[in-house]
Amino acid sequence: MVNLGDIRRQYTQGRLDEETAAADPMTQFHAWFEQYRETDPLEPTIMTVASVDAQGMPWQRVLLLKAYDGDGFVFFTNYDSNKGQHFAANAQASLHFFWMNLERQVEVQGKIEKISREETEAYFHSRPRESQLGAWASAQSRPLDNRAQLEEAFASVSAEYAGNEVPVPDHWGGFRLTPQRMEFWQGGEHRLHDRVEYQPLGNGRWKKQRLNP
Numbered sequence: 001m002v003n004l005g006d007i008r009r010q011y012t013q014g015r016l017d018e019e020t021a022a023a024d025p026m027t028q029f030h031a032w033f034e035q036y037r038e039t040d041p042l043e044p045t046i047m048t049v050a051s052v053d054a055q056g057m058p059w060q061r062v063l064l065l066k067a068y069d070g071d072g073f074v075f076f077t078n079y080d081s082n083k084g085q086h087f088a089a090n091a092q093a094s095l096h097f098f099w100m101n102l103e104r105q106v107e108v109q110g111k112i113e114k115i116s117r118e119e120t121e122a123y124f125h126s127r128p129r130e131s132q133l134g135a136w137a138s139a140q141s142r143p144l145d146n147r148a149q150l151e152e153a154f155a156s157v158s159a160e161y162a163g164n165e166v167p168v169p170d171h172w173g174g175f176r177l178t179p180q181r182m183e184f185w186q187g188g189e190h191r192l193h194d195r196v197e198y199q200p201l202g203n204g205r206w207k208k209q210r211l212n213p
């Protein structure tokens with residue numbers, strides 16, 4: 001057995017207080033996200049997205065957050081992928097943001113829905129052309145015989161759309177997660193971490209609650 005029990009550090013960077021945390025969790029998220037961005041991380045929009053399949057098995061994968069506002073969090077993917085199929089059957093998901101350099105994590109649970117086709121089109125056409133072609137070339141999550149098969153698919157769609165705008169594939173687009181619970185975690189000394197949970201009260205108001213670490 002590889003024993004990792006001696007690897008430990010103290011978390012000393014900050015405090016989170018349920019009294020001074022923002023009244024709205026998206027305002028709190030925005031404040032923390034901006035602070036994280038200022039630390040100049042390699043890929044600031046990274047998050048882990050969990051879905052649950054028809055057998056109740058949880059799945060996770062890293063995705064990039066592409067937008068957020070008071071309505072929730074938006075990301076883009078293949079609607080026929082594993083996660084797309086999970087969301088079609090169970091339109092609930094959890095997002096997880098882990099910002100180790102600030103000793104913080106944010107956890108979100110909520111409802112999933114497809115964004116409008118207009119929103120997807122606007123984002124799709126802002127992507128580099130090669131990424132647009134990649135969305136056509138990849139039957140995400142389906143088996144491939146080898147790498148060459150993928151590269152042939154890419155070459156084929158590149159030739160098909162040469163000189164023309166690449167249309168948005170029907171199987172590709174954005175999802176929005178509307179939060180139903182959010183939790184902010186700030187590491188503390190002696191494992192006495194700060195946790196503040198937000199639960200909706202209706203009419204856009206939220207209850208804040210400190211949790212045991």
Ligand SMILES: Cc1cc2nc3c(=O)[nH]c(=O)nc-3n(C[C@H](O)[C@H](O)[C@H](O)COP(=O)(O)O)c2cc1C
Pocket residue numbers: 043046059060061062063064065075076077078081082083084140141
């Ligand atoms: C840094 C990073 C960023 C990623 N960004 C995305 C993304 O924005 N959209 C996406 O569909 N997959 C993205 N992926 C790939 C996913 O993690 C995953 O492999 C893919 O979406 C298939 O997931 P599924 O089979 O569970 O549906 C990213 C992976 C990494 C490591």
